[in-house]
Amino acid sequence: MIKFGMGVLAGSLLFAATAVAAPQDVLSFGKGRPVPGGDVGAGKNIYNAVCWACHESDLSGYKGPPLTGKSFYKIWRGRKADELADLIRNRMPQDDPGWLTDKSAHDLVAYIVTFANRPESLAGTGK
Ligand code: HEC
Numbered sequence: 001m002i003k004f005g006m007g008v009l010a011g012s013l014l015f016a017a018t019a020v021a022a023p024q025d026v027l028s029f030g031k032g033r034p035v036p037g038g039d040v041g042a043g044k045n046i047y048n049a050v051c052w053a054c055h056e057s058d059l060s061g062y063k064g065p066p067l068t069g070k071s072f073y074k075i076w077r078g079r080k081a082d083e084l085a086d087l088i089r090n091r092m093p094q095d096d097p098g099w100l101t102d103k104s105a106h107d108l109v110a111y112i113v114t115f116a117n118r119p120e121s122l123a124g125t126g127k
Contacts, residue, residue, distance in 0.1 A: 023077070024070050027116035030078040036085075038103075038110025044126035046104055047111055050093050059115055064094065067112050085109045 029035060048057065054064035066072050076084060089105035091097050100108075114122060 021117075024073060027068075027073045027113050028077055029081045033080060035081045035110065035113050036106055038106040038108075040107070040110045040114045040122070041125040042104070043107035043109070043111030044122065046100075046108060048126065051108070054094065059112070068116050073116065081109055081113075084112070 047055075051067075054062055055067050056062045059068035060066050085102070085105040085108070088108050089100045089102060092100065
């Protein structure tokens, strides 16, 4: 009984430790600016159909800059998630912009944020 209790305690301590990631290791839009809702699976599908060609399937960057990792998080830390969605909707895909809907842009933001902060939850989403 006591052993079981310790196991649960150790488990929650481990969870607490991993849940508190250093600020430079997460994509955060700052306090009081929660990420607006978006369909992560739909965002993943558009990403893998279009965006990967320039940003790479693991978001690490190719012809376009990386959309994950410390340098990207630094650019966006404290800015508005809507700003990122607007950039995507107005300027991407860079060789053929203008056709993404507002919803798709927000779905892409949801995918980019999930890829950064909770990649393990992506298994089984999208096509
Ligand atoms: C033809 C190549 C190409 C495609 C396809 C493309 N991008 Fe880009 N992307 C770029 C380039 C080049 C830049 C940097 C110059 C600029 O911002 O216009 C960029 C910049 C970005 C940025 C800003 C990155 C930063 O550092 O802040 C985001 C976000 C982005 N792209 C998202 C997307 C998404 C989402 C898609 C798919 C809908 C996409 N891109 C498709 C080439 C591309």
